[in-house]
Amino acid sequence: MKKKISNIIKDSEKIAISSHVRPDADSIGSGLALYLMLKQMGKEVQFLNTDKAPYPLTRLPHYNVIKLEQIYPQSFDTFILIEGGTESRTGQKHIDKYFTINIDHHTTSSLDADINWVIPEAAAVGELIYELGIELDIRFTRDIGFNLYATIISDTGSFKYSNTTFRSLRIASELVEKCLFSPDEVSNLLFNSNHYEKVQMIPKVLSTLELKLDNKVSIIEFRRKFLKSLNLKDIETEDIIAIARSIDGVQVTLFFKEIENDLYRVSIRSKGEFSSQSVARKFNGGGHDHAAGFFYRGNIIEGKEKILAVIHDHLSDCSLK
Numbered sequence: 450m451k452k453k454i455s456n457i458i459k460d461s462e463k464i465a466i467s468s469h470v471r472p473d474a475d476s477i478g479s480g481l482a483l484y485l486m487l488k489q490m491g492k493e494v495q496f497l498n499t500d501k502a503p504y505p506l507t508r509l510p511h512y513n514v515i516k517l518e519q520i521y522p523q524s525f526d527t528f529i530l531i532e533g534g535t536e537s538r539t540g541q542k543h544i545d546k547y548f549t550i551n552i553d554h555h556t557t558s559s560l561d562a563d564i565n566w567v568i569p570e571a572a573a574v575g576e577l578i579y580e581l582g583i584e585l586d587i588r589f590t591r592d593i594g595f596n597l598y599a600t601i602i603s604d605t606g607s608f609k610y611s612n613t614t615f616r617s618l619r620i621a622s623e624l625v626e627k628c629l630f631s632p633d634e635v636s637n638l639l640f641n642s643n644h645y646e647k648v649q650m651i652p653k654v655l656s657t658l659e660l661k662l663d664n665k666v667s668i669i670e671f672r673r674k675f676l677k678s679l680n681l682k683d684i685e686t687e688d689i690i691a692i693a694r695s696i697d698g699v700q701v702t703l704f705f706k707e708i709e710n711d712l713y714r715v716s717i718r719s720k721g722e723f724s725s726q727s728v729a730r731k732f733n734g735g736g737h738d739h740a741a742g743f744f745y746r747g748n749i750i751e752g753k754e755k756i757l758a759v760i761h762d763h764l765s766d767c768s769l770k
C-alpha cells in the first residue's frame with residue numbers, strides 16, 4: 450500500500466491535503482509533515498482545512514501554510530485526506546470530484562476514498578507519514594521531524610497510553626536522530642504553553658466532576674459560559690479530561706462539551722479492557738479502543754443516563770472476561 454501511494458504521489462503534479470474537521474495534533478502535524486515532504490519533491494501542494502486548529506497547534510512549524518478553504522473542483526491530481534475520507538469528516542464538499550487517498554488509523558474509518566490506507570496498530574497517523582516519507586526517500590528536515598514527533602507524543606499521551614508500541618518508540622527515536630530537534634521543544638510547545646485563562650478554566654471544569662457506577666465512571670462537563678467568563682473562544686481540553694481519567698479505579702471518563710443549547714460533543718476515554726469506541730458507535734460516533742467520541746443532542750441529564758446505561762452493560766461484559 451505504501452508503495453502504491455508513493456507511486457501515485459510521484460505521478461501527481463498537483464496535490465491537495467486536508468485533515469478532518471475539529472483538527473487535532475495528529476491530523477495537523479501529519480498534514481504539515483506531508484506538505485513539507487511533497488514540497489521537497491517539487492510538487493505543487495495545498496493544505497486546505499475546514500476548521501482552524503485550537504491553540505497551541507497553531508504554533509506547529511509551518512502552520513501558516515494551511516488555508517481554511519473548500520477545495521475547487523478539478524484543480525488537483527490527487528487529494529490526500531488525513532484521518533478520514535468522507536465529506537462529513539473533512540468538511541470538504543467537492544471530495545467526490547477527486548482521486549482520494551485516506552490515510553488513517555481509526556478502525557471506524559470509512560473506506561469511501563479511492564485508496565484507503567488504514568492501520569489501526571499505528572498509534573498516530575504521523576507514524577504512517579514517516580513510513581511514507583522513507584518510501585519516498587525524502588530528506589527528514591527538522592520541521593518535518595518536529596511535526597511528526599508532535600503527532601506521536603500527542604496521540605500516545607507522551608508514550609503513556611496503551612496504543613504506545615515499540616514502533617511508536619522506534620519512529621520517535623529515529624525522528625530525533627535524523628531531524629535534530631530536541632524532544633523537549635515539542636513537549637513544551639504542546640504541553641507547557643497554556644494560556645493563563647486556560648489554567649483558570651481547569652477548576653471550573655473539575656467542579657462539575659461526578660463519579661458514577663461504583664466510582665468506575667468519571668464525568669466532567671465543559672459549559673459554554675466558562676469560555677465567556679474568561680473571554681476565550683475555544684480551548685484544547687485533552688489534559689483536563691486526563692485529570693478526570695487519572696482517578697484510581699476509574700475505567701471510563703465522559704467529557705461533555707456544550708456546543709449549543711442541548712448539543713454536546715461527548716468524548717469517552719477509558720483504560721484496560723473497556724472499549725470506548727463500542728460505546729461511541731451506539732451513538733453514531735467512532736474512535737479508538739481507549740478514546741472515542743460522538744455528538745449528543747438533547748437534555749444532558751437524560752443523555753448521561755442513556756450513556757451510563759450503555760457503559761453499565763459494557764462494564765459487565767468486561768468483568769465477565
Ligand SMILES: [Mn+2]
Nearest residue numbers: 475573574604
Ligand atoms: Mn490520530
